[in-house]
Amino acid sequence: MTKSSSKRYQFFDQHPEMSDFRVDIIQGLSAVEPYIEPKYFYDETGSRLFEKICNSDEYYPTRTEVSIIRNNIEDIVEVLGKDCLLIEPGSGDSYKVRLLLDALRPIAYLPIDISKRYLQDEAQKLAAEFTWLNVHAICADFTGKLELPYHVESTNRVAFFPGSTIGNFAPEQAISVLKEIRAMVGEKGGLLIGVDLQKEASILNAAYNDKAGYTEKFNKNLLLRINRELGADFNYEAFQHHAFYNKKQCRIEMHLVSLRDQKVNIDNKTFQFEKNQSILTEYSHKYSIDGFQELAEQAGFQSKKTWVDQDQLFSVHYLVNS
Numbered sequence: 001m002t003k004s005s006s007k008r009y010q011f012f013d014q015h016p017e018m019s020d021f022r023v024d025i026i027q028g029l030s031a032v033e034p035y036i037e038p039k040y041f042y043d044e045t046g047s048r049l050f051e052k053i054c055n056s057d058e059y060y061p062t063r064t065e066v067s068i069i070r071n072n073i074e075d076i077v078e079v080l081g082k083d084c085l086l087i088e089p090g091s092g093d094s095y096k097v098r099l100l101l102d103a104l105r106p107i108a109y110l111p112i113d114i115s116k117r118y119l120q121d122e123a124q125k126l127a128a129e130f131t132w133l134n135v136h137a138i139c140a141d142f143t144g145k146l147e148l149p150y151h152v153e154s155t156n157r158v159a160f161f162p163g164s165t166i167g168n169f170a171p172e173q174a175i176s177v178l179k180e181i182r183a184m185v186g187e188k189g190g191l192l193i194g195v196d197l198q199k200e201a202s203i204l205n206a207a208y209n210d211k212a213g214y215t216e217k218f219n220k221n222l223l224l225r226i227n228r229e230l231g232a233d234f235n236y237e238a239f240q241h242h243a244f245y246n247k248k249q250c251r252i253e254m255h256l257v258s259l260r261d262q263k264v265n266i267d268n269k270t271f272q273f274e275k276n277q278s279i280l281t282e283y284s285h286k287y288s289i290d291g292f293q294e295l296a297e298q299a300g301f302q303s304k305k306t307w308v309d310q311d312q313l314f315s316v317h318y319l320v321n322s
């Protein structure tokens, strides 16, 4: 870090409670309908594979969201208002926020992430790259209580939640996450959020079954991670990636399906899987524009403006406190 960027960079550790991988996996696999929480996809290999998914031909959400933001940047800035505090829950590599920064010129950018080292690295990189930007990084779990590290009264607070990550929560949980964000941005604040739209099943099925096999590897990497970190003995070849659009529930479901009757050991526990039994690994809910606005309303938000691409594949909404 240069001297100038070190002045503009601050770090606030809210000491998020770390969930226990072992406890969560054993609990999920012991359930009547076994599951693994999707947050466990993102170890180093999983994060690298996710980047590849985002760049694959079939996975339209990333490039579509980027193009919506690029094509409407002036309008977006006008609606959000300049001189805001820009807050990004679950900021990760802060790739998409780069699209907003130069045009929006926020007073400060506040990335929030649970992974301390990664957050610090990315936040420092950003402070060095944008030579005018104040970066106040917060280590916290955005699915828990969200609190800013300092008191801001008069400044406009805008949260940025791209990527349709909201779709990975069941609707009830999604409402809680939105409520938490609403409380954080306060009465005069808003939320710019990316939401994947309902569409033809064939487009969705292709996006979660890319030909290069990145999604398959991403899903099956969970087995390798559990073997490596918990000393389990999952047979990688004996489970199959299965992703499909559930039309009735308007969601993609990802599963790992057991190809035969088999046993898996973790610690001194044995898990029995029958042939064709599946482990649920992810839901990715798809919304209509109206459907998402109704969900947002249940969290106390009101839609101010919505941008979509020409083909209506993806949407970006600006929500304000109602």
Ligand code: AVI
Binding pocket: 053, 061, 163, 164, 165, 166, 167, 168, 208, 215, 282, 283, 284
């Ligand atoms: C992070 N999340 C919004 C992605 C999605 O599309 O639900 C995760 C993903 N899973 C498979 N491909 C991408």
